[in-house]
Amino acid sequence: MVAVVFGARGNVARHVADGLLAAGEQVRAVSRIPASGSTPGWEAVAADLDRPETLPAALDGADKIFLYGMLGPQKPYDIEKVPAAATAAGIRQVVLLSSVSIVNHDADHPVPRLNRTIEQAIQRSGMDWTFVRPGTFAINTRTWWAESIRTDNVVRLPCPLAQSAPVHEKDIAALAVTCGVP
Numbered sequence: 001m002v003a004v005v006f007g008a009r010g011n012v013a014r015h016v017a018d019g020l021l022a023a024g025e026q027v028r029a030v031s032r033i034p035a036s037g038s039t040p041g042w043e044a045v046a047a048d049l050d051r052p053e054t055l056p057a058a059l060d061g062a063d064k065i066f067l068y069g070m071l072g073p074q075k076p077y078d079i080e081k082v083p084a085a086a087t088a089a090g091i092r093q094v095v096l097l098s099s100v101s102i103v104n105h106d107a108d109h110p111v112p113r114l115n116r117t118i119e120q121a122i123q124r125s126g127m128d129w130t131f132v133r134p135g136t137f138a139i140n141t142r143t144w145w146a147e148s149i150r151t152d153n154v155v156r157l158p159c160p161l162a163q164s165a166p167v168h169e170k171d172i173a174a175l176a177v178t179c180g181v182p
Helices: 013-022 052-059 081-088 110-125 138-152 169-180
Strands: 002-006 026-031 042-046 062-068 093-097 128-132
Touching: 002 013, 013 026, 013 062, 013 169, 042 052, 052 062, 052 081, 062 169, 081 110, 093 110, 093 169, 110 128, 128 169
Parallel strands: 002 026, 002 062, 026 042, 062 093, 093 128
Antiparallel strands: none
């Protein structure tokens, strides 16, 4: 069977695809625009979670998928149509990259609200599921901290008393792979 990895060119999903390959899985790497000269071992396929009509071909013959919660800042894909397309294709297992922000759900903030809504749609689908809920991605700290470290030799935080533990994307992917390999 095949594991379908959505967002396969992204910071986490590309490591998920590599990890699944290393575990002996067949990988279908899905992106809106697949990379030319795709990674050896990946089957690169074009599909878009925001266009459910593109999903059947990407899901054909697969039994599990890796999804991410949102297309971008505060933009969900069609929350009901994606799980429906997956179940119609016979997908049995989904690993969703969600967000730790839903644990302390703030109903007025779009990130936890949208991720929770996606989680609920997957729960209703009948597929087996695992929700991976990391906090801050380590790669984001380069954007946030690089300039202040370079110019002032300090890390500036908007909330200095807040506790945070950025997680490397490869570690998030390793967890997703472990959850997605029977």
